[in-house]
Amino acid sequence: MPGDLLTGLWTSNTAPQWHAADWERLFSQARRARLLGRVAWLLQTRGWTDCAPPEARVHLHNALRAVARQRQAAHWEVDCVRRAIGHLPTPVVLLKGAAYVLADLPPAKSRRFGDIDILVAAPALGAVEAALAAHGWAAMPLDPYDDRYYRQWSHELPPLRHEERGTMLDVHHCITQPGSRFAVDAQRLLADARPLQGQPGLMVLSPADMVLHAAAHLMQEGDLSRGLRDLLDMHDLLTCFGAQPDFWPALVDRAATLGLCEPLLDVLTQAQCKLGLVVPQPAWQQLQQQSARPLRHRLTAAMLAVALRPNHPDADCRSTRLVRAWFYLRAHRIRMPLHRTLPHLLHKAWLRLRHRPPGLT
C-alpha cells in the first residue's frame, strides 16, 4: 500500500526516487486534489523534474502551461468585471485565486482555479447583479429551493456564468454565511481592504483577512478532498506575509476581533504538522489562549489530519469515510443553526434518492 505520496513532497529535502508506478499514483492523487500544477512547480523549482519518468514529464509541462494560461485568463476576466461594475458605489474586492494572481502573491505561481470570486458591499448587490447581467453574466438555472438558499441564507449570489465565454463568477457580500458560527461583519473586511497596485477600482483583502478567509473557507467547506490545496495556499501566504515583523501579532488580534480564532488555530495546526510551517511562539501561545476548548481542538486536529489526506483509495485509511462524513455535517452546522441544517440536509438526501440518471427507457 503506497499511501499518501502527495503531502510529504512539500516537506521533503531529498529528490523522490520512485518507480514509474508510484509517479503514476502521485499524479492520480495530485489530479484528484487539483494540485498537479503545484506539484509541477515544486519539482521544477527544486530541480527534481528529471526524477520523473519521461512520459510523466509531459504532464508536468502541460500543467505549468495551464497555470500560465490561467493567469492570463484571470487578468482578462477581472478586467471585464471591472468594466461592468467598476463605476458602482461599492468597493470591488477580489478573493482567493483571482486575488492571488492580480496581487502577484506566491500561490498564484502554481494554483489552478475555476471561478473568479469577488466581494462587494451588501447594499449594492442588486445594482451589481443588474450591471453584470447587462454585460452578459447570467445566474445559472437553479431549482427554486437552491436559488432561495443562495439568496436568503448564503454569503453569495447564485453562481453567475458568462453567456459567451462560459466563465464563472461568484459574487460574495461576505466571506462566511450570515447565520454562521463564524459570521463575520463584512463592513470590517471592506474597511480594511487594500487597493490593488496598478488596478484602479479593484481591491484585495488585507493580508491578515486574506489568511483568515482561507482558514474559514477550509473549515466551513463540507468537501475536504481539496482541502490540501487551501492549506498550501495558506502556507504560502503566511510564509510571504510573515516576513513582515508585525504580521503575526496583527493576525492573532484580527482573528480575535472577527471571531475566527477557532478556524485559524485548527488550520495553523495542520499547516505546521503537514507542511512544516513555522509559527512564531508568542503568536502561537496567544492564539492557544484564545481557544477556550483545548480538548476539542486536539480532537479536531486528529480528525482533520485524516480528512486532509488525498481523496484517493491509495491514501485512505479505515476511518477516512467516517471522518469526511463528520466534517461534511460539521460544515453545515457551522454554516447554519440546527433548525435550518436539518431540513436542508433532508432536502439534499431526498434529491439524491430521487436522482434518476438518463439513459433509461
Place this chain on the structure above:
Amino acid sequence: MKLGQLGLQALGKRLRGPGLAWRSGPFSIRLRTDLVAVRDGLHFLYADHPLVPGGDFCDGDITLRQPRAAWGWRRPMVQAHVDYQPIFEPVPVAHALPLVEWLLNWHVTAHGHHFLTVHAAALERDGKALLLPAPSGSGKSTLCAALVHRGWRLLSDEYALIDFATGLVHPLARPVSLKNQSIEVLRAFAPEAVFSAPAHGTPKGTLAQMKAPAAHVQRMDEPACPVWIVFPQWSPGATLLLQARPKARALLELTRQTVNLDLAGHDGFARLAELVTASECLDLRYDMLADAVAAIDAMAQAIDHAG
C-alpha cells in the same frame, strides 16, 4: 507484447486486478473493470495494440463499476470513474464499450495538451496526411472509415494530434466509431470491415466500432505531414462538389474545431496558420459515399502527378 496475445482469462484477471494498461499512439491508459462485455470488446477491438509493460507509467486511469441499483433503474448500469472519481452519468451495461471510447476521447482532450488537438479525422497515404475537420454529424467518421478500406492509413477518426514543433499529425490508431445508418452504409461499401457488436439506444442512437486494421495499428508511432485539409459535409440529395476553400475561411473553421486552442494560445494559432498556408484547403459536399471517396482519390492523384 500485444493486447490480443493475452488470453481472455489473463485479460480478465488484469482488468479485475491491477488494471489493463495499453497504448494508442502517444497515450497510455489503465482500465479496471469486472464487466465481461468490456473484456471481450477490448480483446476484439484493441487486439493489435501494444500493452504497457508492467510497472511503467500510464497517462490515465479509468475504472468502470456497477453501482448499487438505484430507484427507477430497469437494467444494470455502469458508472465510469477517472482517478477514482465518478465522471459522466451512469449508462446501461450494454453501452459500456461506447463509454470506453468516450472516456478515451475525454482523456485526449483533458491531458493531451502537448499536441494541438483538432476535432478532425486524419488519414495518410504515401507519407502525406489528409485532415477532415468537421463538427459531429458531418459524416467525417463514415468517410474516414471508407477511406481506410481504399488504401489510406488510419491516423484517427476523431482527433488529429498536431505536434507544436514539427506540425506533423500523430496517429491514435483507435477504432472508428460509427452511428446509425452509417454502419450499414459502410458494411455495404467495405464488406471486409469488422465491427464490434452494436450498442442500441444510446443518446446518439445505435453505435458500433469498426476495428482499425492491424497494419495501421502497427504503424501508430509514425506521424505524417498534413498536405490536404478537406471540410466534409454529407448532404442527402446533393450533387458532388469538391472545390477550393479560401484559406482565411479554412483557418477560421480550424480554430473552431481545435479543442485546446485556448490553452495553446499564440503558439497554437501560429501553428494552425502555418498548417493552412502549407496545405491545400477544400470543401467537400456529397451524398453518395463512393463519389466522395473517388473525388478524394482523384485529388490525391492530381497532386502526385503535379509533384
